[in-house]
Amino acid sequence: MSFLFRIHIAVLIPFLFIASALEAQDDSMLGFSAESAVFQRQLEASLDEQIDRDNLQKWMERITAKPFFVGSPHNKENAEFVKKLFQEWGYTAEIVEYQVLFPKPRIRKVEMIAPERYQALLEEPVIAEDSSSGVDGRLPSYNAYSADGDVTAELVYVNYGIPDDYKELERRGIDVRGKIVIARYGGSWRGIKPKLAYEKGALATILYSDPRDDGYFQGDTYPVGSFRMKWGVQRGSVTDLPLYTGDPLTPFIGATKDAERYSIEESPAIMKIPVLPISWGDALPLLRSMGGPVAPASWRGALPITYHIGPGPATVRVHLEFDWNLEPAYNVIARMEGSEYPDEWIIRGNHRDGWAMGAADPISGHVALMEEARAIGVLAKNNWRPKRTIVYASWDAEEPGLLGSTEWAEDHADEIREKAVAYINTDGNGRGFLRMGGSHTLERLMNEVAREVEDPQTGVSVWQRVQAQRAISGNTEVTTRPDLRINPLGSGSDYTPFLQHLGIASLNVSYGGENRGGVYHSQFDSFDYYKRFGDPGFHYGATLAKTTGRLSLRLANANVIPMRLENFADNVELYSSEVMDLLEKTRASIDRNNQLVDMNAYSLAADPTKTYVPPESEDPAPYLNFAPMQNAVSRLKESAKNLDIEMKRVMETGATDTEIQSLNQLLKSTERLMTNNNGLPRRPWYRHQIYAPGFHTGYGVKTLPGIREAIEQKDWDEASEQIGIVADMLNQVSEALEQAIRILKS
């Protein structure tokens, strides 16, 4: 079906009811009256008709024609291009600029000086099969916010360089103090690796991509297949993202021209030692020259060598120097004013900056956002307007650490906290399965939408494919629970400032899993690659636009903000049982350890010809008073259930505008109640009490992080304190829900 033909249908019969093969199990639609649901389905059918895969491909080709990292000329051009399109589509659009710290390398040297010499190439090759691989103006491979430095030391292989790996090193009596560590990518967020290495006394960190993780072990390598080639390098930020996101110099405030800034030395988020990513082609000579104990089985990658830990004899010099300049970050912010509730915002964002050619990350998601916005623009030209304001955000400077979104969120914190109903994020996208993450108040909405979007490969709903995938992987709940659980969010994309700093209910949506490869943050995340391996035909780009378009439209048009609190309560109950279970498992593990220590079992089971430092006995874990949290969860479940009953009744029997508006005000602010102005322990910027990235583990989410991380760290006093904080927080949410029930019952 051609582009024109679709426009034609949309223009002629925009609101004709188009029967969908994929209706939800009943016709009800969360937050909508029966009548308004019929209209909404018509609207969404028209949205689908608008979506044109050719646009996605065309825009991606243009945007990724040249490198578009922060501060690059083409990034600015892209911002202008996107702004202009938004304006053409009927939005008010502006470029909002911040001045952010964005270091770029001046000197990058990794050289092995013993037992033999090897100078790392640190270059990704130009290949005939990838037309952008030789393009001018590329940013070399590096880790943003690495320290400057010139150090020479013996190498220690630390596997993924995560906390458990250092425990293994300890068992072997190996200390990284005064050494350079080499860690493979994977197992955690990259920034954790140099941070831990620094805390353990290492002088520098080399990161590399082992072919086990995204290279030939996984599949054929580019350009034959999709996986990482010998010389491919993963760039990326190593700012201390679990501490705060955004410009490392301006936590809590917008990085405006005149903002008060930390000096580079003062910034707690900037890495204290040099870090550089290299390819496995450059890592192999180093790793091959290592001695010392053979690495544990789970540490071994796919290089054709015996992996040794060291230290040495490989001795390496790492020399890095950066230009530490402020660069402009250009967020494009476009609005379509709401017809009824202009001060209730649905924010819909995707970043626009990329490390190299950035086709998958982030343009695959960005062009879907654009097509969604264009389609809604077309709908809005046909005598329809969203009830609420839709704000589209094309973020800059996400790659160095969510700078564009964070600075905007910090800069407009009060307004956003007042007005934002929800934030919907996308980032990279590809062929495969729907991935749903976010606030559990939005779980039902997400499920309703997923049940109505068709998977382009199988013709069933995208919901059914996810259900099938989870069922196959052994999840039995999916055949009985009405909604598929959406994943709680850690960090790693632009939802973080909204969800975890400001307390805005958020969703993060993508497709993927059948687009596996190894070009992430390398030169080969290119248009040529994406067309072959990312999403051939841009079918899933279109599907993403239909999915997030529905989310935007439902949130914008619903009579009552489409949140369902029972889903929230159900997940909180799960997390609360998890943290209680964690304590019991920790107790059992400590007891078991102490028994093994008493038996001298560690030493007796160890090979006496090898260095082995047995674990020591630990203090037993106390029992903690979880009752306040348990009582709060019970209350929450009850109030959530009752509110859902009342809301359903209201949808059927109607309510006054005032009641509805009061209810919406309460629903809108629910997520804010989950935050705490003091933030989490040792990281006040992270305020959400239910979702946070792991302080010690990076991107990966920790639910009920205050309690969970205290138990993980065996800080029992803090765990007790955090139980109280979480109980208070849940009680505040329940209080609000009970207030809403009273309004509706009155």
Next chain:
Amino acid sequence: MSFLFRIHIAVLIPFLFIASALEAQDDSMLGFSAESAVFQRQLEASLDEQIDRDNLQKWMERITAKPFFVGSPHNKENAEFVKKLFQEWGYTAEIVEYQVLFPKPRIRKVEMIAPERYQALLEEPVIAEDSSSGVDGRLPSYNAYSADGDVTAELVYVNYGIPDDYKELERRGIDVRGKIVIARYGGSWRGIKPKLAYEKGALATILYSDPRDDGYFQGDTYPVGSFRMKWGVQRGSVTDLPLYTGDPLTPFIGATKDAERYSIEESPAIMKIPVLPISWGDALPLLRSMGGPVAPASWRGALPITYHIGPGPATVRVHLEFDWNLEPAYNVIARMEGSEYPDEWIIRGNHRDGWAMGAADPISGHVALMEEARAIGVLAKNNWRPKRTIVYASWDAEEPGLLGSTEWAEDHADEIREKAVAYINTDGNGRGFLRMGGSHTLERLMNEVAREVEDPQTGVSVWQRVQAQRAISGNTEVTTRPDLRINPLGSGSDYTPFLQHLGIASLNVSYGGENRGGVYHSQFDSFDYYKRFGDPGFHYGATLAKTTGRLSLRLANANVIPMRLENFADNVELYSSEVMDLLEKTRASIDRNNQLVDMNAYSLAADPTKTYVPPESEDPAPYLNFAPMQNAVSRLKESAKNLDIEMKRVMETGATDTEIQSLNQLLKSTERLMTNNNGLPRRPWYRHQIYAPGFHTGYGVKTLPGIREAIEQKDWDEASEQIGIVADMLNQVSEALEQAIRILKS
């Protein structure tokens, strides 16, 4: 301590009580009165004093000086040498000869003809660091009992080539009919691989050693480290060992000169397609040239390639021809007549033939057997004789399929069934932890001995090290159960004809785990290697001699044969609960599968761009009547407990010789009651109803094999029938125990 000094002590104070630092938890000794236990401990202390590590080294060096495979000149020399030594040590010794089928290769060719040419080298190199690597008269690398053949076909990579792997191939729509399969070693006994390939229609099988399994992935390779080098090849037999062991031409009967033999064509145990083992050096060019789907993650080895399944484009010619000759197998059988019960035999065996230089396999165990025999010979020169007859067996032709031991066992089946109390087997040995396998009637004995043998590296008992190792690995039972469980026996060494064909209570003992490497069945299983990596200083060889020496002496000297039936009953109860659990798990798995089929989940979760054949629904599993087995287990537990009480009483209060002799007769025959003259379904040679190698899986044990394998194969009628057979068998054992109780109570 020198050899002479030790002899000196032993001669002067042979029966002086030498206090051991490693006494059992109490002084009681299974089968011994308090008085005879004191004597026995003196005897065992004297045994320890005799053991001289230098002998082990000296004999190994001599025996492994030249290749000593079946029919080789040095094998004959070794037989003569061993016989002469036994005679010098006071044994009556003879060489018992059989004529066994032992094919040797005349033509070995593996050649890739497309997409490019590669001629496999099929040679292990001569290396300076290994003095025997270039020795004359070596047997080339091959698989004994491969078929002759010359076939050319596309290659299919089948991972380990075990049943689960073919299920994966089926899912991908890949058929091996008319193809040549290439399988890596590991995951099962090698003979299963070509057998399955043949059943699935393949024309030939290539086996190779992936560096993932015993090469550079595991550790440094020989001669730097102990793991398999690029060109190292694992030889080995591919006779259908789970059907019967021994000469493939003479099941059930001794392969005497005039025995009636199958023709080669008639033998059901000889492989029907050509099979050849190759090194990874030879496998790499083939595997690198494969196309088709990428192999599942668990199939991928450590070669620096993307593993593809094929078929092709790699097209390979395999051409093998063998000389199918009978060769003499020389068992050395040595006896020391029992002073009181000459017709009660303790048989103690280790094989003596090796594929190449055979230092670890089998000579490391064989020299321990020799030193044990020598030490007992010394004890016997000092006015002491064992009460029962000890028979030492130096088996020939184990490598091609337990031929020496099986032919002797079959040839003397009636006498062995009448006289044998127990068979104690050893094979390869090395540094590390005690490994105990065998009949559970001997579990307590094995534990008692293990508690009194000192680990040469740590000074604690070898029992404690195993306990520690199991505790560390998460086994919580070891801190509460008085005895460490011994492993049930499958097959893979010379205990099989005794245990599983004749029903003789058996043990299989070795040390290992700290001798890991990759020279198994290769040219580099050499004296040079063994001294460095197998058991430096032969400390564990000496420890093995002390361990098995104690086992031999206790079995030979005990007043009452040292079996404990409660241990047996306890393990049988475990196995019976396992098979019931297996049915429940099978039922759940079928139900789950059917649910997934009904949901169409398999197809929806699959990548539509790849060939995928979803599983079909299955008939639900019925409930089976396990009650007869459960009742029999209850009775067995009760009668075992009561017999142990009675035996303990007798040990304390005494009994008449007639009573003791009647009791011993009953104990001796207990294991025979566990056999069934009809054998197991489809393999009448395997008669034991509790222990068997897996019919479809090879060496690995299947306990209660009749029931277990029927459930695994979802043959519910056979499972029901086998429950009855097992119940009857257990009731017969209980009957015998109850008879023994009556004798002792009378």
